Amino acid sequence: MLDVLIALAPVAAMGVYVFGWYAVKQIGVCVLSCLAAEAIFTAMRRRRATLGDLSAVVTGAILAFSLPATCPIYVAVIASFAAIGLGKVVFGGLGGNVFNPAMVGRAFAMLAFTKQLAAQAYVDAGAGVHALTQATPLTAHEAGGPVASLADLFWGTTNGCVGETSAIACLVGGLYLCLRRTASWELPAAAIATVAVIAGGINLANPAAEWTVLHHLLGGALLLGAFFIITDPVSTPLTRKGKLLYGVGFGALVMLIRTLSNYPEGVMFSVLLMNAVTPLINRWTIPAPLGGRQASG
Amino acid sequence: MDYIGSLILIAVSAALINNYVLHYFVGICPFLGVSRRVDMAFGMGCAVTFVITIASFLSWALTQFILRPGAPLAAWVAGWFVDAQTAARVDLSILSYIAYIFVIASSVQFVEMYVRKFFPALYKSFGVYLPLITTNCAILFACLYIMKHIVGVGPAERWGAGEALTLAVAAGLGFTLAIVIMAGIREELDHCDVPAPFRGAGITLLVAGILAMAFTGFAGMGANLEAMLHPPADAAHQAAAAPAPPAAAQRVAADSGDRGGTRQDAPDSGGAPDDATAHTAATSSRGQRSPQGASGP
Numbered sequence: 001m002l003d004v005l006i007a008l009a010p011v012a013a014m015g016v017y018v019f020g021w022y023a024v025k026q027i028g029v030c031v032l033s034c035l036a037a038e039a040i041f042t043a044m045r046r047r048r049a050t051l052g053d054l055s056a057v058v059t060g061a062i063l064a065f066s067l068p069a070t071c072p073i074y075v076a077v078i079a080s081f082a083a084i085g086l087g088k089v090v091f092g093g094l095g096g097n098v099f100n101p102a103m104v105g106r107a108f109a110m111l112a113f114t115k116q117l118a119a120q121a122y123v124d125a126g127a128g129v130h131a132l133t134q135a136t137p138l139t140a141h142e143a144g145g146p147v148a149s150l151a152d153l154f155w156g157t158t159n160g161c162v163g164e165t166s167a168i169a170c171l172v173g174g175l176y177l178c179l180r181r182t183a184s185w186e187l188p189a190a191a192i193a194t195v196a197v198i199a200g201g202i203n204l205a206n207p208a209a210e211w212t213v214l215h216h217l218l219g220g221a222l223l224l225g226a227f228f229i230i231t232d233p234v235s236t237p238l239t240r241k242g243k244l245l246y247g248v249g250f251g252a253l254v255m256l257i258r259t260l261s262n263y264p265e266g267v268m269f270s271v272l273l274m275n276a277v278t279p280l281i282n283r284w285t286i287p288a289p290l291g292g293r294q295a296s297g
Numbered sequence: 298m299d300y301i302g303s304l305i306l307i308a309v310s311a312a313l314i315n316n317y318v319l320h321y322f323v324g325i326c327p328f329l330g331v332s333r334r335v336d337m338a339f340g341m342g343c344a345v346t347f348v349i350t351i352a353s354f355l356s357w358a359l360t361q362f363i364l365r366p367g368a369p370l371a372a373w374v375a376g377w378f379v380d381a382q383t384a385a386r387v388d389l390s391i392l393s394y395i396a397y398i399f400v401i402a403s404s405v406q407f408v409e410m411y412v413r414k415f416f417p418a419l420y421k422s423f424g425v426y427l428p429l430i431t432t433n434c435a436i437l438f439a440c441l442y443i444m445k446h447i448v449g450v451g452p453a454e455r456w457g458a459g460e461a462l463t464l465a466v467a468a469g470l471g472f473t474l475a476i477v478i479m480a481g482i483r484e485e486l487d488h489c490d491v492p493a494p495f496r497g498a499g500i501t502l503l504v505a506g507i508l509a510m511a512f513t514g515f516a517g518m519g520a521n522l523e524a525m526l527h528p529p530a531d532a533a534h535q536a537a538a539a540p541a542p543p544a545a546a547q548r549v550a551a552d553s554g555d556r557g558g559t560r561q562d563a564p565d566s567g568g569a570p571d572d573a574t575a576h577t578a579a580t581s582s583r584g585q586r587s588p589q590g591a592s593g594p
Contacts, residue, residue, distance in 0.1 A: 092491050096486075096490060256518075269511055
């Protein structure tokens, strides 16, 4: 878990650079309330406190990165408690959770506080932070507005969730995770490749579109999700084949929701949907034991 | 092509976007009762798909030829007793519930005999849940949904057998998908240290809730799919007309169902600095997308 926190550091740094005190506040609130939730819920179950495994810190950090910088404190607190309570403790704590806790918390908050997390809520003209004065790139794209420049998407000087804006920070942290073998490379590789292929297909069908493959790859929360959220070892398949399948399914769902649903971005929903089918993927991709007979389908 | 397109739309809508279990919350009883093992859940899904297909087709025929106002068979019989004017106005749709339950019960009897004869083990493991398919509200819901598209709509929009069958098969597949996913998760949960008060139905309902949250990601896909399949002939004409073409608006209303709250944040996402008309045109041509969601994960 410490590795994950180290890998998340560049993302946090870019978030603070772009959003200033908003990001500091968001990360602090989420991490502290996740720790508090974990302490309270484990005490209620009369179990040993599990704060030391740092998993609550990681959940809080990822939750903070996936919330808009302008998100009110109470929403962040409720999302954190939902993440730890509904996403983790109910399933028996770390190791048992079927769904990614941070994404459960965020989905809960998103459906409970539609207004505070709606596209308009990202914009706060009076904040004194440059990034907050514009619509997020994906929202602007959905509404047919101006297309963000690739450089902005790459460095992260656009509006969005605290941790999603900067592609370079996600890449640096994600490559560190993959090199350390904390995250398996199959998941992000398959996810990014799938998005690239589908977006490429869309681009070929409509060459005049300004929103290109690279926009799809660098914009939104794809890289944050591919490197940090779907690489959660608990809620993802165990085998290499299963991981590749998971990554492909994740990428396909992200593109499906981005292009067809009412939501500009689909990383959160795709993570939850793929988490839901993970037990089935595990079931279908049981590897043949060494020297044993080939699994018969 | 138009016909195939509308069939695809009905199928995707019934199976994924408005999944019967996870969007309308019908058919919960077998969803909770028979989702303990994946193979059993799959068997239940197949049985429900079979029953829903037969029952929907029969009830479509009943509604179309006997029950709806001005149905040919009813009018013909009534013509023996009263004059043709009055006979054409005979409306037996008040009998629809009785007729549908009768149809469903007899199809379930049929399935029960078949399963008992050919899959005795499955018959044993289903136990009381097999005859209980009769009271599975998903099936009655499908019948009533089809009736809604026959009674009270113009002859041009009236559903034929193709639409009714497509809806039934897709709804059954959606049910199978939901129950198999749930069974996979519940098999996993056997190894989890779930808090005692949550064991059994509690954790199952919680997981169902998280699954339902994940499925909201498909919200609004029907309208956008429709806009893609039937591209608006004249964009300028649309911009002049209402914010959304009536069919699309209706579809959006049907899609979002009771989740009316999400629809309140109107499509003007504030950030896009293009002029209002172009913006409306852009949104309406894609079937009134309201970027309600965050660009975040």
